[in-house]
Amino acid sequence: MRSFAYSRPATLAQAFKTLESGGSDCRLLAGGTDLIIRLRDGSLQPTIVVDVKRIPELRPVIREEAGRLTIGATTVMSEIAADERVRRHFVALAEAAAVVGAVQIRNRATLGGNICNASPAADTAPALLVYGAQVVAIGSAGSRRIPIRDFFVRSGETTLRRGELVMAIELPLPTQRTGSVHLRRTRRRGHDLASVTLACLVDAAGVTRLAFGSVGPRPVLAVDSSGVLADDAADDDAKGAVLEELFATASPSAGSMRASPEYRRAMLRVLGRRAVGIALDRLAGGGAPG
């Protein structure tokens, strides 16, 4: 590994200062489960690594206020998967967090790191998309909220500005009954990166939100407002046609060794159909606003 300077700011102001002076030679470090791998294989060679875990505003805290659940950027997957409020209102996020890596990884991997790394396969991204999450970004010029659907650009690239960091992720608490689920495809049952990762949310009004990753340069949200997917009476062909349309934007890479584009597309359809079914069951079985 190339040697680098390590900085662990205790305040946002210190962090901004380091980021400003270091510029593009800086890299932020949270759990390090993405970053360390890149440092070791030499594909990233920053001269300064800035550890964000001591910045109070990014603390691993999950709090409920003003109609939303706010998750501090450095909250790790195992905390998210275990949190009662996340499990009650945002079960797809809890399910996604619970399948990231293995236990050791989940004890390190942060939600902020998962989205800022911006892998198309990031497992929490589809859930955040169907729940309409907002990313709270902060820079020396102040903070702003970025809707998650405007956050991802392509692998490794987000709409964060230089010098900005993610402080928290906000999830609006549901105002009506919903059912949701996260599903994914991997090459084995043990920990693996997803070849399709997908979340689905159906609400009592019949709107179905499907978000999917690992089938294109960035995770995508697609919404069915026609009510067909959520309609128990609609036949398989009709639902299939709607799914086909929602998935039309999927563009899996032909160069991947994890799965062929045909297989990813086919699995997107299978997972999509299964996810809608599970989300509908969950909607029917509870999921009252609370």
Place this chain on the structure above:
Amino acid sequence: MIGRVGASPQRVGGRGRVTGLQHYVADIRLPDILHAKLVTLDCARARIVSIDTSAAERVPGVRLVMTAADLPQPVPRFGPQFQDRPVLAVGETKYHGEPVAAVAADSRDAADEAARLVKVEYEELPAVFTIEGALDPAAPLVQDAALRPGDNLAATNVLREHLVGWGDVEATQADLVIEHTYEFPMVTHFAIEPHAFMAAPDGDGIAVWSSIQHPNWLQKVLADILGLPLAKVRVHAPDPGGAFGGKQHAKYEPLVALMALRADRPVRLVLTLEETFQAARRASAKIRVRTGFHSDGTFAFQDIAADYLIGAYADIADRVVGKGSYPGCGPYRVPAARITARSILSNTTPSTAFRGFGAPQVNWAVESNIDAGALALGIDRLELRLLNLARLGEAFIPFDTPADGHWEQVVRRAAELIGWGTPLPPGRGRGIAVGIKSGPTTGLSYATVRLLADGSVIVFAGTSDMGQGARTILAQIASDELGAPLDWVTVVMGDTAVVPYDQQTSASRSTVLMGNAVLDACRDIQSKVRAMAARLEGIDPSEIAVEHGVVLLPGREVPIVDVLKPGLGPLGGELIGNGEMRKEGDPGHPLGGSVAFFEFNCTAIEAEVDRETGDIVLVRHVTVSDVGKALNPLQVRMQDEGAAVMGLGHTLMEHYIFDGSGRIRNLGAIDYRIPTSMDLPLELLSDMVENEDGPGPYGSKGMSEGALLCVSAAVAGAVHEATGTVIRDLPLTPERVWRSLQEGGNG
């Protein structure tokens, strides 16, 4: 007595192994050590134009940058079968990852940094990395024909052709002939401990540490290269953390030894996981099988053509091809057989020994073809196997050791445990297959056992305990024979300056060969105890027997220690026993020697397949082995389970993936998938058959590879019954199963 053979005491050294107390090579710290890093090129094959080490040498802490030009000339070559592998690439690299230089520095970081700064100017050359590519008459030659003088295949990429057979395949009539071609992937051992090497000048000789299976073999390789007498080459072989065949033969020990001598300081090299992929692997294979059946289900003939893709240097790969394909017809009565096997060189990681030693590849093809025949004949797959299975004493390979077990008991037990013939829920299927592997064909193990004055025991044995539990077995034998509690027995291994010669730790041989040598050494001590007792009692030795830790005197029996103490007298001292076990070769035999024992296994699987995704869930996995006598039933079970799960790796998910120019794309743990605990069968049942009919101590046979041999065919058989789809290409990834189902799935 807790050490008794047949009991399952706590593993000797087991606690240290799982708590981190055990010292692997990489844990050993020597003062003043230099850290080495290999310099490799990012391509399969290249002509080296020039190497500029100046920038690397300027990195602070760098002490040595070694290239082929710094080595003795001509650059020494080594290899267990052919001396073809240079210490560093000479003029040309022949596979992705072959080192062209190596750096040694005060710190690992400095070595890494300097390795990146070694500037190699090179010209990428056309390479071959598939069987078809290597056999193409226009293909570039992997090995310089000059390395193979007098070899009429030297102008091809075929290293050797092996032919075994009996009867007349061409003249044999069959009612049904089934012919298919099967493929087996390129996989790697993935031992948890990476290969690690260390060397230090040692007076007028050298000391080398390596996580190696065959320390004595390595000692000879180093002595030859360095021009030293054996006595001046001391090989320390700390217990490896898994090896599976991948650590049998020298890899980078010669390089590290030459670096240490040149730097006049200790040098260590610990490979990364990625580098281990480029250091050792199993041969991939393509196998055409033509099976002739009579309508009653008996075999008429087997005609097998197996092409194994080996790497750029032979290592032990050609022996793997010859020996692995040899029992290719399986444990059956086959009136006429023809087995041709070719080892084909390619510009890939040198393939080497790997649990099963070339047998799983052919087994996959032949057992699957037998299923196809059973289906076509309308005969139950289990019944067809039982019908043809060789019975005890039958010379099923006419010129070799006859069937050495009640194999039908093994098959019946597996069938019973899987519930063969009972109704299946929808979407499920079962498969069953049998596997056989030839045990060692030659062997030589020496052991020294010291019975100390208080009755405790030290066993000196050159076996490597790489996790298979050899320490425990050898301690149990000594404990049992000499009457010492197991925790009063110390087993010393892994130091060629201390322990007597052992040929090798491979082919599941150590319980049989080293076990017999230890037993022999214990018997040597027992005869001394007997003489002692005769002297003390003033009677003739013929009136005394010594066995299982006790001295049988006329009318009474006493523990050995009660004779030992008075027998040694006031000066104390000890009794030293020496033991030896030889298995001589036979130059006229196709393998150079008859088989000491066969490993026999039957595996049965119940699987459920998700037709939409191609996922296979193994509902139940049954493995039953013929072990003769389980000296330690728990260890037998652990070996069987480990082998079974390892077999699931190449069956379901493992394979090297190459890019279009022969670079390995999935180096490392992210895109090379091995089974995790979550991928295990929902139920894994292992059982054993014991008839005390083996050549090892107390009737034991070697075991530890058997449960891997026939996993693939059993799984594929279950998938076929569950879905109707036939797949002849491993691994059975979800995508491959899905694709086969999409395509109608009858292969």
